[in-house]
Amino acid sequence: MSDGTALMPSTTRQLPLATRGAGVWIWDADGKDYLDGSSGPVAVNLGECHPDVVAALAEQASTLSFAHRLQFRNPPVERLARDVVSLLGKGFDRAMFVSSGSEANELALKLAFMYWDAQGLPEKTRFVTTTNSYHGSTLASIQISGQPRYSAAFRPLVTENERVRAPYLHRIRIDESIADPAPIVLQRLREDFAGLDHEHTAAILIETVGGASAAALVPPPGYFELLRELCDEYRMLWIADEVMSGFGRTGRWFGFQRWGADPDLVVFAKGVSGGYAPLGGVGLSRRVSQSLLEAKGAISAGHTYSNNPLGAAVGVATLEVMHRDGLVLAADERGDMLGDGLRRIKERSASIVDVRGVGLMWGVEFGDAETGRPLPSSAGFTPRFVESCAAEGLLVYPARGGIDGVSGDAVLVSPPLIISEAEVVELLNRFERALRHLETEI
Numbered sequence: 001m002s003d004g005t006a007l008m009p010s011t012t013r014q015l016p017l018a019t020r021g022a023g024v025w026i027w028d029a030d031g032k033d034y035l036d037g038s039s040g041p042v043a044v045n046l047g048e049c050h051p052d053v054v055a056a057l058a059e060q061a062s063t064l065s066f067a068h069r070l071q072f073r074n075p076p077v078e079r080l081a082r083d084v085v086s087l088l089g090k091g092f093d094r095a096m097f098v099s100s101g102s103e104a105n106e107l108a109l110k111l112a113f114m115y116w117d118a119q120g121l122p123e124k125t126r127f128v129t130t131t132n133s134y135h136g137s138t139l140a141s142i143q144i145s146g147q148p149r150y151s152a153a154f155r156p157l158v159t160e161n162e163r164v165r166a167p168y169l170h171r172i173r174i175d176e177s178i179a180d181p182a183p184i185v186l187q188r189l190r191e192d193f194a195g196l197d198h199e200h201t202a203a204i205l206i207e208t209v210g211g212a213s214a215a216a217l218v219p220p221p222g223y224f225e226l227l228r229e230l231c232d233e234y235r236m237l238w239i240a241d242e243v244m245s246g247f248g249r250t251g252r253w254f255g256f257q258r259w260g261a262d263p264d265l266v267v268f269a270k271g272v273s274g275g276y277a278p279l280g281g282v283g284l285s286r287r288v289s290q291s292l293l294e295a296k297g298a299i300s301a302g303h304t305y306s307n308n309p310l311g312a313a314v315g316v317a318t319l320e321v322m323h324r325d326g327l328v329l330a331a332d333e334r335g336d337m338l339g340d341g342l343r344r345i346k347e348r349s350a351s352i353v354d355v356r357g358v359g360l361m362w363g364v365e366f367g368d369a370e371t372g373r374p375l376p377s378s379a380g381f382t383p384r385f386v387e388s389c390a391a392e393g394l395l396v397y398p399a400r401g402g403i404d405g406v407s408g409d410a411v412l413v414s415p416p417l418i419i420s421e422a423e424v425v426e427l428l429n430r431f432e433r434a435l436r437h438l439e440t441e442i
């Protein structure tokens with residue numbers, strides 16, 4: 001333990017010790033302040049130490065700390081299920097809870113499996129995802145993520161699945177010199193679906209707005225209508241991964257609602273508890289829930305912490321604060337301000353090639369601003385930029401995706417939904433200073 005810690009390090013970067021947080025700010029042991037421009041991993045939607053959520057957590061912990069899902073129902077989880085189902089809207093009638101986004105995705109895969117079995121089509125056991133996607137780090141969720149490098153080390157433990165091309169508008173615009181790539185994206189989705197093994201495919205799992213591996217890939221108009229049509233035509237379920245885009249992040253309660261879209265299962269985590277409790281889950285459409293209930297009578301997510309009252313109480317309090325303080329609308333308004341500011345920085349920069357996003361989920365992609373092309377991986381632009389931001393007291397989230405062998409340097413800028421206008425200005429100032437430093441260095 002020469003480095004003075006018994007904790008296995010998560011990264012080779014030297015990390016500061018975080019000792020205190022308030023709102024969008026975190027302080028380290030030396031008293032240096034950091035503006036949280038990424039809500040941690042796009043999770044801390046209410047910022048640090050929100051008093052109402054902290055109070056709800058303390059109250060629940062001292063009222064009923066644990067109740068096992070096979071022995072009791074409990075009030076906070078009953079309430080949270082009702083709240084989530086009502087926010088998901090028409091067509092949804094049940095929710096299930098687990099402890100993380102990865103677990104929630106795996107639960108959704110299991111539900112899709114069971115659904116087709118109940119429909120008399122047990123051969124439907126395969127899944128489709130997109131290139132440039134991220135769905136988690138457990139064995140199944142890492143495997144279905146659209147970056148083979150995540151799962152390469154675990155090949156003997158995982159199975160192959162099929163992928164369709166992600167709606168990467170910027171890449172098509174640059175690589176193929178096409179001014180309006182939207183029709184191409186739709187055409188490719190149609191082509192890719194036609195080539196799938198439909199007979200054996202249970203579902204497509206897709207991030208509504210691509211995040212960790214894609215830096216806010218926003219699909220073009222018509223994309224989700226077409227996806228619904230194709231899923232119906234080929235008898236596949238549509239699982240919307242809203243782990244990052246859910247609960248206000250995109251300026252709607254769920255990202256799919258921006259497009260009036262109609263998924264069968266919705267996976268959530270992160271924002272549902274603002275990151276204060278390990279909480280995730282799946283919202284089930286009536287079509288799926290009724291079929292499963294008729295076939296099986298009950299479905300258990302299976303984990304010790306499923307339906308945990310502490311996590312659920314945090315979820316209920318988080319959603320109450322979001323309603324009361326109008327944070328979904330705020331995300332939309334502050335998001336416009338943040339997006340405009342990032343686009344202005346792009347105009348002045350030699351190394352930003354694309355700024356894209358919705359609500360408070362923005363992606364900034366780096367490259368050669370003149371040609372729009374990516375930088376060589378060896379330049380290590382993204383990690384260096386993250387370091388440069390940290391030196392300026394700003395946290396951004398590396399979202400280095402790349403597609404089909406092309407590396408893509410990018411970061412997510414996605415501050416807590418409670419960010420004030422003055423703090424957006426401060427975020428943009430720190431972002432531009434960090435970029436200037438790095439550009440000068442390079």
Ligand code: PMP
Nearest residue numbers: 100101102134135136212243244
């Ligand atoms: N899906 C998406 C879209 C995510 O962004 C993430 C986390 N970055 C996950 C799943 C996995 O969630 P968790 O880290 O809570 O397991």
